[in-house]
Amino acid sequence: MGLIPADRQRQILDLIHSGKVVQVQELSERFNVSVLTIRRDLDHLAAEGLVERTHGGATLRRTMSVEPAYTEKALEFPGEKRLIGTATATLIAPGDTIFINSGSTTLEVIRALWKHEITIVTNNIDAAWIANEDAAFKLILVGGAYRTRSHSVSGSLSECLIGNIYANKAIIGVDGFSLQAGLTTPVVEEADTTRFMIERTVGKVIVVAAGNKIGVVSNFRTVGVEEIDTLVTDSTGGNMLSSEELAALGIELIVAE
Missing domain, CATH: 1.10.10.10 (Winged helix-like DNA-binding domain superfamily/Winged helix DNA-binding domain)
Incomplete structure (x- = not known):
């Protein structure tokens, strides 16, 4: 029996x-x-x-209840993040206005966009180091309360500036990506700021996530997966996900290799 x-x-x-x-x-x-x-x-x-x-x-299902220090995250999977950045840059067209949130993976996207004639609106403070006089993109840093642990700003002042902009694409980094729980983070302010960026985007929402973020659920939900259009991940993340299942949800899967 x-x-x-x-x-x-x-x-x-x-x-x-x-x-x-x-x-x-x-x-x-x-x-x-x-x-x-x-x-x-x-x-x-x-x-x-x-x-x-x-x-x-x-x-x-893995959980993340405490935000890791940015310096720790920056050392994780640097090669994979560079590949994700390069692949994501191919999705951007001249003249685009793009929201990009905080994170070490999104910073690699900004590096890959160095010669693109676009406008980047971000709360990722480290973007200023990339936007030197040779960079082709225009950089708009949103204001707000600075958080040393994430090298970013967030809060009501950030949302005040974001609320005056409509972007035609958003590139979103995550602490956790789950088909069931959606996009999550251990910091409520980051969830709020990122959610507002997505709400002010009139075009595609692109999530960038290394494989170690797939299947992770953190404390605060940003949005559900139904709000995103594209997921760019590495080979580890690609092996954990079904392109057919994502396609059924309206999400394009891009594996950066």
């Missing part, structure tokens, strides 16, 4: 907690049930907030 669903789901969760990325076909054979049954099990666990669905399976 087979396991009842609750017991089977408990064993699946134990496998995932052991550090394993589980696959639907593998679980189907292990528990001698149909692929459809396993998919229902994983969907149930995802709805409970216990796992994150991935391409063909599931992994443990």
